[in-house]
Amino acid sequence: MQRPLVQTQCLQTQFLQTHFMQTPPMQTATDILDTFESLGWKANDPMAQTLQLRAHDPKALGGLVVQALDRELKHATFIDAALDLMDDDSYFAAVHAAWQRALQGARSDMLCEVLDSAALQYPDVFASDWNAYLHAVHAGEGGPEYLADQAWRALDATTSADWCATLEDDVSDGALGRTRAIALLRSRRPQAVQQAWLRLFPTPDALAQSWLHLAGYASHDGGLRALHSERPLHIGFSASQRKLMLADQPAWRRDVQKAHPTWNASATPVSQARMGGLLPSICGHCHAPLHRLLSMNDPAVAGIASATPLDFATCLSCQGWHIDGAMFYRHDAEGAPHAHPSQRQQAASAPDYVADALLDADVQLFTAPSRWAWQDWGQSNATQNLNRVGGAPSWVQSADYPACPDCQQDMNFVMQLDSGLPQADGGQWLWGSGGCNYTFWCAGCRVSGHLWQCT
Ligand SMILES: [Zn+2]
Ligand SMILES: [Zn+2]
Structure with a gap:
């Protein structure tokens, strides 16, 4: 039996509506950021748009993040997703762009997020100027944030040796010498870790132990023993x-x-x-x-x-x-x-x-x-x-x-x-x-x- 024409039309409209809702028109990186700036998450799904952008052109995620660096965005978790999902080349270029802006004195929430991500995923980006990174971490607010200490594992042998030579400097709270000693403690270079640890914590009490554990080491036979491997x-x-x-x-x-x-x-x-x-x-x-x-x-x-x-x-x-x-x-x-x-x-x-x-x-x-x-x-x-x-x-x-x-x-x-x-x-x-x-x-x-x- 044939269906009445009107019902077929209804079904077609329904299909078109559903189909249209599932695949909204592609937005460019600029569109996504513009819309997010005006609407936020209200009646807007920047996460879906970011994923769609990636499916269409994976390299465009790099442009999305670099453009976001120059905007004031709050709660932009779709940028975290873009950082995670972009290919290595785009990622390195994006975090490099962020670090260059930070070196030129730029400060923003978005910059912090990208630099935090780099501290975990690609700390080598800071190797261009470890002293500048040290000062940025020391200054605190607006610079690299809570994951900053993860970056010190990439510290090179020369910088680490130079910094070990400064361990006699003041390491009391608030002193630059303390931030530098903590950097050495988190460097994954056992000799530097031990020297910094002894300087920061002359008494091997519970606090000293907890800092050494945070660095992933235990004291052992006058030296240090790593408590975990490097690659999972x-x-x-x-x-x-x-x-x-x-x-x-x-x-x-x-x-x-x-x-x-x-x-x-x-x-x-x-x-x-x-x-x-x-x-x-x-x-x-x-x-x-x-x-x-x-x-x-x-x-x-x-x-x-x-x-x-x-x-x-x-x-x-x-x-x-x-x-x-x-x-x-x-x-x-x-x-x-x-x-x-x-x-x-x-x-x-x-x-x-x-x-x-x-x-x-x-x-x-x-x-x-x-x-x-x-x-x-x-x-x-x-x-x-x-x-x-x-x-x-x-x-x-x-x-x-x-x-x-x-x-x-x-x-x-x-x-x-x-x-x-x-x-x-x-x-x-x-x-x-x-x-x-x-x-x-x-x-x-x-x-x-x-x-x-x-x-
Ligand atoms: Zn049981
Ligand atoms: Zn045992």
């Missing part, structure tokens, strides 16, 4: 995991994640691993089977000192709720974890909430482009993949390396898992209110430890 492997999730992880996300975040280099194992994976499910070992507190976090056949490829495979696992029901501080496990010759004797109790205690296991899945470990070797939990804004093995931790709170319960030495950071991991029951696991879990390893004692932080 990112965890590449299976299609079934990704589907569940993306299900509840707003459309813009789904689109950003789909395009983000940290989520997409484009290169050949370095190694395979397995996530989720239950292990035969039991929790020392509730006596339920442990929840597998990650099993690796060859942890050494991820910089973890173990000649055997390793199963990292914990009790999701008890960790952080019924045990103060980290939960520890001794690993046997096969790499299987067993609740540490100090955290084993005779009678099982019922947890307040029984957590379901993470979804059992094969995952890949891959090397993301070098821009993503260091990531910040706050700046990621749940768009980047923070699930990593090795590299530097992205702390939610302050740095916290637990002491090994067997040898009392500070443990090495080896893995972090973000919130939103898919569970076997279809849920998504949150660490506390949506934080991040950190895994540590003592190679000598073959002990692992896990703790989570949230806001």
Whole structure:
């Protein structure tokens, strides 16, 4: 039977309207910024426009950010997305343009955001003039902001040696000498780190320890020991995991994640691993089977000192709720974890909430482009993949390396898992209110430890 003509027309109009709404006309970088300046986020979606611009012409994102540098924009999170999603060449050009403006005395919120991003992703941009960067950081307001100290890891040997020679200068609060000493402390050059640390903190008290932990080191045999490696492997999730992880996300975040280099194992994976499910070992507190976090056949490829495979696992029901501080496990010759004797109790205690296991899945470990070797939990804004093995931790709170319960030495950071991991029951696991879990390893004692932080 033929449909009445009027209904067909209605359907056509409906189709056209829907189609039109899904694909608004392409806006240029200038259009996007002009519209945002006049309308803000009201009746305007600069994030969708930015993603559309990228799909049409990826190089245009560079122009968008460079143009934004000369405008006063507030809450322009679409600029963060543009920075994250642009190719390396466009990115280097954009942060270089920002740094040149800063050198010429320009100051703006947008400039701060771009320089913060550069401190994490491409600190070499400041190598053109480390002294100028030092003065900008020291001056504080309007210059490089809260991620500034991340940039010092790129400090070169000559500058670092020159600055070490000035450590006799005043390092009291507010002195330039203090900012310079902190720069050396965060330089990833162990000798410079140690000299600066001893100068800043002559007494090895708790405050001194916390600053050394923040720099990623522990004092050891009169020298320093690095508490994490330099380059992480990112965890590449299976299609079934990704589907569940993306299900509840707003459309813009789904689109950003789909395009983000940290989520997409484009290169050949370095190694395979397995996530989720239950292990035969039991929790020392509730006596339920442990929840597998990650099993690796060859942890050494991820910089973890173990000649055997390793199963990292914990009790999701008890960790952080019924045990103060980290939960520890001794690993046997096969790499299987067993609740540490100090955290084993005779009678099982019922947890307040029984957590379901993470979804059992094969995952890949891959090397993301070098821009993503260091990531910040706050700046990621749940768009980047923070699930990593090795590299530097992205702390939610302050740095916290637990002491090994067997040898009392500070443990090495080896893995972090973000919130939103898919569970076997279809849920998504949150660490506390949506934080991040950190895994540590003592190679000598073959002990692992896990703790989570949230806001
Ligand atoms: Zn338990
Ligand atoms: Zn130990």
